[in-house]
Amino acid sequence: MIEAPTRPLLEVTNLAKTYHLNKSLMQRLSRQPILDLKAVDRVSFSVGSGETLGLIGESGCGKSTLARTVLRLHEPTSGSIVFDGIDITKLPYRGMTALRRRMQIIFQDPYASLNPRKSVLDIVGLPMAIQGIARRADIRDRVVAMIESVGLKSAHLGRFPHQFSGGQRQRIGIARALILNPSFVVCDEPVSALDVSVQAQIIALLGSLKRELGLTYLFISHDIGVIGHVSDRIAVMYLGDIVEIGPTRELLRAPKHPYTKALLSAVPQIDAGPKRERVKLTGDVPSPLSPPKGCKFHTRCPFAFDRCRVETPVLRPQRAESSAACHLLEAS
């Protein structure tokens, strides 16, 4: 278990999410083996109150599944999720609905995540209507205040998503997530679909909203530059596991796990001067349907040795509040 520096708002222990594939009737009748896709494989971490935990990893590593399972948008297969002292792992629907006031999500795709037939007023006001916490007239006032604080104007209220640019749509998505005044927000690749200049505007907005409203973020991105700038701590995922977690500066300055090293050294930098030593990876990410035995990274790891092919490494504390899962770190 990795302790967050402040009182944990969210504590996740051995959380797993497995999808069972190949379960069509024909396949069951023909007794084909059921394929288990372990999207998240017994992951533990915590997020401190007021903290931003960044989650990086390549596509298919399970970072979005993890984030959605934490909010119980997907049901966990095993493990536990404790939010602000309440075990929400098995919380019934009603209790979960009430708790959703405090746990929200901003989605990646500002096009697919907004209903094209609803106006801004309807979209941003919907969470309040669902929670039944405001009258119609109040909803309007609250929505106006909210969209103004994300940089839109009250004149935009009656407009529809297609009348906005990508950046403006993402502002609508942010307003919808924040209208219930949550304390914990999952940002699932909130800037990946945006141009760099718009991306910088949205990052700045998320930062100032966090300071004003005292938010806690679980921030997912595949862009290490973005993660480095928004996060207090960073967790690195590979094929459903967290392979390294630690304070941002420590993790970026002195990565421990070979995968983190490879990931960081692959990021093209605009600065001249001494390059990070490139840790080159060969090959593709293995299929999560049949992950390699032992350490899942050993098929691409330039430093793999015999033990890595048989024994799965566990996350162990390293120096400066970091943890990493690698046999090499034990040996040295």
Next chain:
Amino acid sequence: MHSTRSSATEMSEPLLSIRGLKTCFATRAGMVTAVDGVDLDVYPGECLGIVGESGSGKSVTFASVIGLVRSPGFIAGGSIAFEGVDLRTLSDEGWRSLRGRDIAMTMQDALTALNPALTVAEQIEEVILAHANDLPRGGRRDAARLRAVEMLRLVGIPAPEKRIDDYPHQFSGGMRQRIMIAIALSCRPKLLIADEPTTALDVTIQAQVLDLISDLRRELGMSVALITHDLGVVAEHTDRVAVMYAGQIVETGPTRELIDRPRHPYTKGLIGLIPRLSDLDAPIRPIDGQVPELIGLGGTCRFYDRCEFRTPRCRTDIPMEAVEPNHHARCIRVNEILRVEEVLQ
């Protein structure tokens, strides 16, 4: 634009020379000028980066070069010379012999660019059979297949002689991008246009693909026009760079110099947007405002509304100004701003 050359290509004539290119799209909302007066040279053996945000015209510029602008789009003016021949005067026949052989292009999205109903073998062999004129008579098909396998090996597909008969959906995203590069390079083009070759890929795979393009460029001695929105990619993989904004080139120069000493306010802004891993305390400074609509522009600097250095004098069409012999920027205040910065330092 004055010709801007890197030292490595000091003596040579440009392979591709674009002058005054104007490409328009007739839309219901009006005439969209996606590319407006672009001058650009690509020299033999160099890698030129073209960087800009969505809608800046970087892809349309090179779609114009390779003759892929389709109605409602059309080339409204300018010239595109490849080895001295104006491509705009080419017949369909001329295009067919040029495209795929001398100029090849890879698309951003390999899954939609590859034909899902044909095997990889069929797609590579098609190009080789259409263009290669050194295949032995009688054994053309066998020779083409051998060469196709060789290309797949070159781009790093494991067990190419087996995988060549697979379909595109049986490959990962990185492998599909490699297959597209193999198709593009199968006739050893003189110019490879790589349109966002790694945008859809993860960062470790991106590094593999970009290294591959750089290695092949050196090995085959070809030129590469690398279209990207990522200044990090530009910094690590190109010799020169052209920055585009709202259909125009706003700055061009040797890559390192342009990134270390950007002159156009937009380039400066673009560089200030990049979150740097080397300096986490450096703030990300957003550029306020939005890219202008590409309808009815003209008579003003296109960056005017967002520029912190704007003056009433900027309300006119701005020409490119030389800041260094090889470094040009489309800003009338470029030398003024330069002097102010020198004083401040």
